[in-house]
Amino acid sequence: MLKKLMLSVLVLLTFSSCDDVITNPPETYYGITGKIMDESGHPIKDVKVFYLFNYYYIPNPAISERLQKETVVDSFGNNLYQNFPNPVYNSFFLRYSISTDADITLAIRESYSGRTKYLISKPSYYGIYQHYFNSIVDSLKLENGCYVIELTVSKNQNLLYKAAKKMVVISDLGTPNSLSNNDGIYFFDYNKSFISDTIFYAYDDNSVYPFEIHNNVNLRFQKEGYLSETINTDLYPGILINRDVIMKKEEK
Numbered sequence: 001m002l003k004k005l006m007l008s009v010l011v012l013l014t015f016s017s018c019d020d021v022i023t024n025p026p027e028t029y030y031g032i033t034g035k036i037m038d039e040s041g042h043p044i045k046d047v048k049v050f051y052l053f054n055y056y057y058i059p060n061p062a063i064s065e066r067l068q069k070e071t072v073v074d075s076f077g078n079n080l081y082q083n084f085p086n087p088v089y090n091s092f093f094l095r096y097s098i099s100t101d102a103d104i105t106l107a108i109r110e111s112y113s114g115r116t117k118y119l120i121s122k123p124s125y126y127g128i129y130q131h132y133f134n135s136i137v138d139s140l141k142l143e144n145g146c147y148v149i150e151l152t153v154s155k156n157q158n159l160l161y162k163a164a165k166k167m168v169v170i171s172d173l174g175t176p177n178s179l180s181n182n183d184g185i186y187f188f189d190y191n192k193s194f195i196s197d198t199i200f201y202a203y204d205d206n207s208v209y210p211f212e213i214h215n216n217v218n219l220r221f222q223k224e225g226y227l228s229e230t231i232n233t234d235l236y237p238g239i240l241i242n243r244d245v246i247m248k249k250e251e252k
Contacts (some may be wrong), residue, residue, distance in 0.1 A: 007139045031190035032233060034210060034243040035182045036221060041182025044223060044247060048102040048176035051144045052218040053087075056230060058172055060089040061203055067103060075127055078161035080151040084202040089222040090137045094149065095205065097128040102155040108167065111146040111193055166200050172222060186221075186245075190235050221245055 036044045052058065076097040083094045098104060101124070108118040117140050138143070146168055153161040180186045195215045202208040215236065220230045226247040233243055 024069060028093050029187065029189065029236055030240045031188045031193070031235060032241045032243055033185065033187040034218070034245060035230075036184040036186060036245045036247060038226075039246060039248060043180075043182070044226070045180055045182045045184060047180040047184070047186065047221050047223045047226075047247070048172070049178035049180070049186050049188060050170075050172050050220040050222065051177040051193065052170055052220055052230070053168070053194075053213055054217060055087075056218050056232070058089065058170055058220070059085075059087055061085045078153055078163075080149070080163040080165055081205065082165050082200050082202045082208045083149060083167050084205050084208075086202040087170040088137060089171045090173055091132065091134045092167070093130060093132055093138070093205070095128065095130045096151050098124060098126050098153050098161070100126045100155065100160070102126075102153050102160060104155075105150075105152040107150045107152075109148045109150065110143075111148055111166070111194070117142060117147070137169055137171045138173045140174070142171075144169050144171060144174070144177055145192055146197065146199065151247060166199050168201075172220065176222075177219075188219060190237060193235055195235060213228060221247060223247065225250055 036047045050058075076099055078099050079097045081095040083092045085092060094106075096104075096106075103121065104124050105119070105121040107116055107120075109116050118136070146166055148164050149167050150158070150164045151162070172221050175212055177192065178186045193215075194213050196213065197219075198210050198212050200208050201211050215233055215234050216232065218230055218232050221231070226249055229245055230246050231243060231245060233241060235241065
């Protein structure tokens with residue numbers, strides 16, 4: 001009887017262990033991966049990989065810090081305007097207005113993770129404001145991708161206004177989207193491609209238009225001493241694409 005009882009307990013423990021394995025399946029990845037090599041076939045480590053969305057080049061419109069446009073009005077509404085330029089290479093302008101003296105909170109968060117990259121809270125007088133964010137990609141080491149700019153206006157702990165705008169970073173100054181390892185292997189996650197998302201491109205404060213990100217994307221590979229290389233590929237959910245890259249050394 002004791003042997004049967006021990007056998008039953010052993011069987012129960014075995015099935016419990018199997019259940020634990022089934023409920024914790026291995027994590028799978030999809031997107032694009034491959035090996036980065038020189039012309040001799042040797043792997044190249046520490047190659048920076050930048051996601052360019054649907055651009056084949058890195059957009060870098062010439063802008064310079066300038067004063068706020070004069071506005072002659074008696075009152076202002078609560079409003080958050082689209083940042084420009086958008087996509088952001090390194091610096092951008094942001095305008096917002098508040099209808100009364102209030103406390104404002106301005107935040108920039110990663111769309112993918114929700115992590116806060118920039119946050120400022122302060123009391124402000126009513127009016128319209130324009131801020132110039134100088135070298136923010138470089139200083140905050142932002143990764144290429146989508147971000148949310150969020151404005152919150154409150155007074156006496158009462159919420160008056162809350163709004164958000166999408167900001168896109170396409171640059172080679174911040175943190176790369178991937179970095180090749182000692183074997184030259186890189187990986188870019190499909191979940192960070194924002195395919196089918198709609199973003200608003202803006203080159204000034206008057207021209208803003210929507211654009212849907214399609215699955216034909218570009219990746220730029222950079223390393224000092226080598227010529228940069230850009231590849232074009234189609235990304236699909238649930239599929240891991242393998243694409244090797246050959247980089248040529250710069251001529252001395």
